[in-house]
Amino acid sequence: MNRNALALASMTLLFFTAVQTRAQETGKAATTGSAVPKQVNVSQEQLVKAGGDTRNWLHTQGNYAQTRYYPGGQINASNVAKLHPAFVFQTEVVESMETAPIVVDGVMYLTTSYNHVYAIDAATGKEYWHYKHRMGPITTFCCGPNNRGVAVSGGKLFMGTLDAKLVALDALTGKQLWETQIADPEKGYSETMAPTVVENKVLIGTNGGEYGIRGFLKAYDANSGQLLWTFYTIPETGHEGVWAENDATGRNMHRDIAKEKGAFAESKGAFYDKLGGGVWMNPAIDLKERTAWFVVGNPSPDLYGDIRPGDNLYTDSIVAVNLDTGAYKCHFQYIAHDVWDLDAVSPVILATAKGKNGKNIPVAMHGGKTGHVYIHDRRDCSLVRYSEAMIPQENMWVLPTADGARMLPGANGGVEWSPMSFDAKSRLAIALNLHQPMTYHVEQVNYPGGKLWLGGAFKVIPSEKQWGRVAAVNVDTGKVAWKYDTEQPLIGGGLATAGGLYFFGEGNGNFNALDSRSGKKLWSFNCGAGANAQPVSYQVRGKQYIAMGCGGNTQLDFKRGNSLFVFSLTD
Amino acid sequence: MRVRIGRLLAAFFFLLAPPIAHSETSAKAEPCFACHGPNGNSAVPQFPSLAGQTARYIYLQLRDFQEGRRNDPVMQPLAKALSRDDMLELAAFFAAQKLQPNSFKADPERAARGKAKADETLCTMCHLGNFAGQNEIPRVAGQQYDYVVKQLRDFKSRTRTNDAGNMTSVARTLSDRDIEDLAHYTASLF
Numbered sequence: 001m002n003r004n005a006l007a008l009a010s011m012t013l014l015f016f017t018a019v020q021t022r023a024q025e026t027g028k029a030a031t032t033g034s035a036v037p038k039q040v041n042v043s044q045e046q047l048v049k050a051g052g053d054t055r056n057w058l059h060t061q062g063n064y065a066q067t068r069y070y071p072g073g074q075i076n077a078s079n080v081a082k083l084h085p086a087f088v089f090q091t092e093v094v095e096s097m098e099t100a101p102i103v104v105d106g107v108m109y110l111t112t113s114y115n116h117v118y119a120i121d122a123a124t125g126k127e128y129w130h131y132k133h134r135m136g137p138i139t140t141f142c143c144g145p146n147n148r149g150v151a152v153s154g155g156k157l158f159m160g161t162l163d164a165k166l167v168a169l170d171a172l173t174g175k176q177l178w179e180t181q182i183a184d185p186e187k188g189y190s191e192t193m194a195p196t197v198v199e200n201k202v203l204i205g206t207n208g209g210e211y212g213i214r215g216f217l218k219a220y221d222a223n224s225g226q227l228l229w230t231f232y233t234i235p236e237t238g239h240e241g242v243w244a245e246n247d248a249t250g251r252n253m254h255r256d257i258a259k260e261k262g263a264f265a266e267s268k269g270a271f272y273d274k275l276g277g278g279v280w281m282n283p284a285i286d287l288k289e290r291t292a293w294f295v296v297g298n299p300s301p302d303l304y305g306d307i308r309p310g311d312n313l314y315t316d317s318i319v320a321v322n323l324d325t326g327a328y329k330c331h332f333q334y335i336a337h338d339v340w341d342l343d344a345v346s347p348v349i350l351a352t353a354k355g356k357n358g359k360n361i362p363v364a365m366h367g368g369k370t371g372h373v374y375i376h377d378r379r380d381c382s383l384v385r386y387s388e389a390m391i392p393q394e395n396m397w398v399l400p401t402a403d404g405a406r407m408l409p410g411a412n413g414g415v416e417w418s419p420m421s422f423d424a425k426s427r428l429a430i431a432l433n434l435h436q437p438m439t440y441h442v443e444q445v446n447y448p449g450g451k452l453w454l455g456g457a458f459k460v461i462p463s464e465k466q467w468g469r470v471a472a473v474n475v476d477t478g479k480v481a482w483k484y485d486t487e488q489p490l491i492g493g494g495l496a497t498a499g500g501l502y503f504f505g506e507g508n509g510n511f512n513a514l515d516s517r518s519g520k521k522l523w524s525f526n527c528g529a530g531a532n533a534q535p536v537s538y539q540v541r542g543k544q545y546i547a548m549g550c551g552g553n554t555q556l557d558f559k560r561g562n563s564l565f566v567f568s569l570t571d
Numbered sequence: 572m573r574v575r576i577g578r579l580l581a582a583f584f585f586l587l588a589p590p591i592a593h594s595e596t597s598a599k600a601e602p603c604f605a606c607h608g609p610n611g612n613s614a615v616p617q618f619p620s621l622a623g624q625t626a627r628y629i630y631l632q633l634r635d636f637q638e639g640r641r642n643d644p645v646m647q648p649l650a651k652a653l654s655r656d657d658m659l660e661l662a663a664f665f666a667a668q669k670l671q672p673n674s675f676k677a678d679p680e681r682a683a684r685g686k687a688k689a690d691e692t693l694c695t696m697c698h699l700g701n702f703a704g705q706n707e708i709p710r711v712a713g714q715q716y717d718y719v720v721k722q723l724r725d726f727k728s729r730t731r732t733n734d735a736g737n738m739t740s741v742a743r744t745l746s747d748r749d750i751e752d753l754a755h756y757t758a759s760l761f
Contacts, residue, residue, distance in 0.1 A: 137659055304736075402740075445736030449640050451631060451707060453735050 031174040033129035036107050036119055040171040042152050044199055048287065057103040057536040060149050060194040061419055064285040065350040068421040069496045070537040074544035076499030079569055080513045080523045086545060086568040087125035091118060094562040096144040097551025100194065100493060100534035101564070102152050109152065110549065110564055113145040115161045119174060123540040125566065129174035136163035140450060141190040142210040144554025148534065149194035151202065153222055158202050160191025166204055166220055180225040182206065187450045188213050196282045197222060198323065203292060205279025212300040212453045215277030217292065219326060229326035233277035233296045233314050240264050241311025244336035248374065249386055253397045255337055260309035271308055274447055276300030277315045281347040281417055284364070286378065290323045293364050295344035302341040303400045303442045304455025311336035316343045318366055318376055330381035334368060339400055340440055341411040341458065342369040347419050349429065354476040355384055365475060367420045367431040369413035373473045387478040390471035391433045400456055404439030411458040412436055412489070419534065421496035426517055428472040428481055430502050434489035437464035470504060472519060482519035491553055493534025503546060505531025507558030511548050511565065529561025543568055599657060600664045610668040616675070616717035623670035628709040629662035640733040675716040677759035685756025688749050692741055701760050712760035719754040
């Protein structure tokens with residue numbers, strides 16, 4: 001197929017454009033409405049015990065281990081058929097919704113695209129206050145003006161912004177307490193992730209792997225906004241690594257190591273400050289070992305590797321750092337010298353699982369864009385096992401060409417940013433997958449100065465069907481226990497509950513509950529716009545609710561909306 | 572021609588001169604009018620119209636001229652004298668101006684061939700329908716014919732490479748005739 005025919009038959013994913021925020025979104029920070037009519041004060045002890053808390057939803061991923069598992073079972077497999085909307089909250093922003101609402105003692109905090117925050121009554125939807133971030137004149141981001149939520153600690157909320165700031169709000173009034181510039185948005189830095197707060201430290205990474213940034217995880221003082229430490233995901237020296245020839249699963253990646261070594265000697269690795277490596281989902285926290293666990297995104301530019309010889313550490317890796325200092329502890333790289341953007345995004349989950357000798361050990365888990373769930377020994381980052389592939393893999397690792405080379409999975413995965421859920425009783429990690437056949441194209445291009453820098457293109461193949469798959473993986477064996485296929489690729493969060501349920505949404509608006517042990521569909525409700533946010537659960541006055549944002553998704557172009565649906569059982 | 576060079580030099584020295592307080596952004600933009608026409612409506616085929624161009628594109632091009640990623644003997648020194656706020660203001664000013672029809676007489680047959688080529692090349696996936704532009708992707712509708720031809724040729728020969736690889740990749744597939752046809756088409760759009 002010649003290039004033009006290919007272009008005709010393809011749809012590029014080059015919707016990725018640097019976007020200047022709409023004029024109406026810039027201007028003065030403003031909070032309207034009234035104060036929350038009760039005290040809000042979340043202690044560190046509450047944050048630590050969130051995994052067993054049925055009243056509140058205090059962390060984006062449910063708890064510091066990030067299991068996205070709700071410990072209550074009032075809504076369960078036997079009664080979920082009676083689940084109905086309790087209320088619908090409409091925001092004023094009709095755009096991609098990825099928020100995981102935080103719920104504290106019956107008060108819900110949710111965010112929208114363009115960094116709006118709402119405080120509402122979590123049982124009725126009554127609005128208390130509405131905060132709009134004062135956006136700077138320059139914002140640069142690839143995949144939608146998204147925001148995945150706030151973090152809470154004490155009486156404060158914390159949010160990262162599209163113009164690469166960290167802001168602290170008074171949880172009671174919505175008034176801004178402080179803001180600090182994390183990095184320069186002009187160079188492609190932006191924030192869409194929710195921060196993680198632990199012991200008065202606010203942890204946040206950065207987007208920008210498509211713009212030639214130098215990634216990091218930073219810790220800020222929750223009271224003052226002062227920077228406490230920075231871990232750069234690209235070390236100034238040593239990022240060439242061990243010149244790995246195979247990926248984490250032992251497959252050869254077709255690198256020309258001799259050529260790379262020559263190019264590296266010539267450049268002396270001086271490109272470290274544009275090598276990418278974003279961290280754009282929450283770190284998991286192991287308080288006992290004083291460790292923050294996270295995964296690092298792709299090297300820049302995505303597809304053109306000649307310009308960045310070496311393994312490009314710590315891109316495409318799981319990394320552990322000291323929680324108090326940010327000092328490196330260990331890492332494991334999945335794909336060295338990635339030229340497919342098949343990086344590591346979905347947030348790390350901490351658990352206990354069988355080690356190689358069959359005995360239980362502390363593990364860290366990650367659902368990869370490759371379609372594997374990886375299980376690591378928390379003591380040294382080593383790989384204990386990887387799951388069987390959850391989605392089709394073909395032609396791995398064919399190198400991108402000017403005219404395009406077909407390989408599965410496509411560049412979105414496998415598992416994109418979608419956080420997995422883990423049910424310790426059933427031993428199942430449940431992941432949302434995409435199947436999007438693509439061709440990978442390379443183009444030699446130098447650093448374009450903060451403009452989108454893919455070094456080529458990913459193109460979907462219109463003649464090939466795309467679909468999604470929920471896959472449940474037994475973490476002790478790596479076997480897929482069940483699968484549930486959907487018409488469209490899946491992106492967004494899932495939620496497992498002690499009621500034996502797994503909630504997740506689809507781009508067509510369906511918000512579903514599956515039996516979490518079998519994958520059988522038990523309930524569905526159509527929200528009218530893409531159900532691509534992150535569901536959470538909580539109780540108010542003894543009654544369990546399930547909340548899900550349905551605002552569609554920019555990256556996969558699912559229908560936009562502005563509604564948060566909250567469900568409860570009919571009395 | 573001598574007059575034009577004189578005006579260019581005047582603009583050049585104007586911008587290098589010590590900063591003068593202006594209450595209106597238009598005062599900052601006036602020196603640009605020498606080449607880019609009144610309010611950015613160029614009457615000279617080799618110079619692009621800036622009126623109605625996306626602000627983000629103008630800003631990024633000024634920055635690329637300043638930092639040497641885009642080469643032009645006139646624009647580079649001019650851009651060097653601008654602060655970031657100057658560039659943002661100029662970008663906002665020209666983006667807010669109304670583009671007037673240009674005087675180029677497009678050949679309908681060539682414009683039709685250009686449209687077919689544009690459809691085939693999926694230009695509007697980035698440039699949007701009728702080449703209206705968005706964010707960092709420029710508006711090309713109603714742009715000067717000579718300027719568009721030169722840019723596409725420069726992308727093809729890689730003498731212009733500040734596009735992050737998108738246009739150099741696309742232009743590789745275009746013949747000289749395709750390029751001229753496309754420029755007939757975009758000049759005819761309004």
